[in-house]
Amino acid sequence: MLNTDGIVIRPATEAELPLLEELARRIWPDTYGKILTPGQIDYMIEMMYALPVVQKERAEGVAFELILDGEKPVGFLSYGPYKAEPPTMKLHKLYLDFGYHGRGIGSMALQHAIAAAKRAGCRFLRLNVNKNNAAALRAYQRNGFYQAEAVKVDIGGGYFMDDYVMEVKL
Numbered sequence: 001m002l003n004t005d006g007i008v009i010r011p012a013t014e015a016e017l018p019l020l021e022e023l024a025r026r027i028w029p030d031t032y033g034k035i036l037t038p039g040q041i042d043y044m045i046e047m048m049y050a051l052p053v054v055q056k057e058r059a060e061g062v063a064f065e066l067i068l069d070g071e072k073p074v075g076f077l078s079y080g081p082y083k084a085e086p087p088t089m090k091l092h093k094l095y096l097d098f099g100y101h102g103r104g105i106g107s108m109a110l111q112h113a114i115a116a117a118k119r120a121g122c123r124f125l126r127l128n129v130n131k132n133n134a135a136a137l138r139a140y141q142r143n144g145f146y147q148a149e150a151v152k153v154d155i156g157g158g159y160f161m162d163d164y165v166m167e168v169k170l
Contacts (some may be wrong), residue, residue, distance in 0.1 A: 002134070004108050012064045012076070020064060021049035022074055023095065035132045040159045047155065048081060048093075057092075063116070067096060074100050079113045081153040082126060088167075089117035101135070110143045119159040119169050125170060128163040144168045 012020065023044050032041055047053070058064060062080035066073050075096035082090035091113050096106055117125040126148070129136050145166040153161045 004104050006070050006107050007074075007108065008068045009065050009109060009112050010068065012066050016066065017054050019049055019066070019073055020054055020076055021045065023073060023097075026099055027075070027095045030060070031095065031133070031136075032130070035130055040157075043157045043159055044155065061154070062092060065103065065112075069100070071134040074111070077104070077109050077113060079116060079125075081120075084124070084126075086122055086123040088124040088126055089113070089120060090164065091125055094127075097152065098138070106139050107143055114143075114170065120137045123170055124167045126165060126167040127160070128161065128165055131162050131164055136167075140166050 010118055013032065028041050028045060029038075033064045036044075054064065056076070058078070060080070062078050064078045065076060067075035067077065075094075078092040079089055080092065080136040082088045091110075094113070096109070114125055127140070127145070129140060130149070131150070145163045145168045150169045151161075151165055153162050153163065155161055
């Protein structure tokens with residue numbers, strides 16, 4: 001069922017950047033609770049969403065955008081340049097409150113990122129997704145993404161990201 005009425009995607013302001021960590025702490029347990037340990041979830045949220053990390057990435061050209069239902073933040077995405085030939089953009093993050101799944105909002109956000117990549121002159125949009133995140137894998141495939149490779153990345157702390165790299169040709 002496509003129901004994106006009242007949903008807006010807009011850039012996060014500097015003052016709203018701390019909200020990204022709050023949203024991640026709310027969303028990640030539903031997303032990864034059956035895939036990752038609570039320790040790894042906490043480690044990764046701190047590694048990726050601490051305010052200095054987000055500010056540094058933003059300064060390097062990564063866009064952070066909120067997904068809002070009216071005024072209520074219900075998710076976020078981030079994307080930015082990726083060093084590859086041909087020109088490629090990386091979708092770093094796309095998360096949505098569990099209660100908003102199945103309404104077409106994730107696809108709306110993906111199409112938003114695809115449009116941004118096209119405007120930037122990119123030929124591909126890439127992302128990493130946990131190999132065990134079946135719902136996300138299906139959503140990406142429905143939106144034209146295909147598996148480009150499999151990677152296992154040591155992120156420190158004794159943890160790994162065991163992902164598929166997926167991409168869509170623009």
